[in-house]
Every structure is written in C-alpha cells, then in structure tokens.
Amino acid sequence: MSKPKPPADSRQLGLWDAVRAAEALRQRSPQPAELGTLEAAVGRSLAEGLRQSPHSRWQLAGQVSHLLGREVSKHMLDKYTSQEAPHHCPPDVLAALCRVLQWREPLHLLAEAAGLFCLPGPDALRAEIERLEEETRRLKNEKHKRRLFLKEMEGKACA
Secondary structure (H helix, E strand, C coil): CCCCCCCCCCCCCCHHHHHHHHHHHHHCCCCHHHHHCHHHHHHHHHHHHHHHCCCCHHHHHHHHHHHHCCCCCHHHHHHHCCCCCCCCCCHHHHHHHHHHHCCCHHHHHHHHHCCCCCCCCHHHHHHHHHHHHHHHHHHHHHHHHHHHHHHHHHHHHHC
16 A cells, blocks of 8 residues: 655645746846845744744744754844844754744745755655646546536437
C-alpha cells in the first residue's frame, strides 16, 4: 500500500510562473535607494511572518535557539522586527527564523536585491506536479459527469 501524498499547496508558485518572474527580475536592477532600505524591508517581512505564525514568540525563540545551538530570546526577535529602532538580524538567525516560520519572504527580498530568484528546490517541482495531477483528476471527473449527463439527455430525447 502506498503512502498518501500530501495535498499540493494552492499558494505554491507554478514553475513557469517562477521562471517568468525570474526573467522579469533579471531585467530590473535594484536602485541604490531600494538597497538602502533593504534591512528595514527584511525586518518588516520578519514581523509579518511572526504575526502570521500560530506560535508565540517565546516558542519561536526556543525553536530558533534549538536550531542554532545557542540562545535566541523573544526580546531579540522583538528587536530584529522593531519598526522604531530595528537591529541587524544576523544571517544565521534570519535563516533559522525563516525555517521555523516556514516564511521565505525575507530571503526572497534579499535574493531580489541581489538580482537573483530563489525556489525552495525539488519540493517545488513535486508540489507543482502533484497540483497538475489533482487538476487532471478533477477535469477527468468533470468530463465523465458531462458524458453521463449527455447520455441521459439523449435517452430522454429518444423516448
């Protein structure tokens, strides 16, 4: 018996959409003013990820600390995401926090500023393939329903 496959995420970016976005990004180079506000934009993005998380900041700080093998406190997370006086978020904390939150927007901001485009890897392709297979099954079911309806209509027309 095969294991059930996890459902595809409907928010998942399609592969060709990602390729088109990457090409558009290559054609657009960041302006110096945009690069100067990058740290604040990353902080705002992290704050949004923390807001959307179902976990408390205490729990998230504990998970980040576990990943890094050193303490990262809730107060440190607050400082990294503060709008009044933002503090620099070290890259290792940023990466761990993005992993714990499953929030990749800050990394996308950094990649875009560098003129790059990032995807989560083979999982993105697997999700895209699964989404296409689900769509194919749904369309086959719709086609079958319509054929049955057509047969029923033709049967009543002959009677």
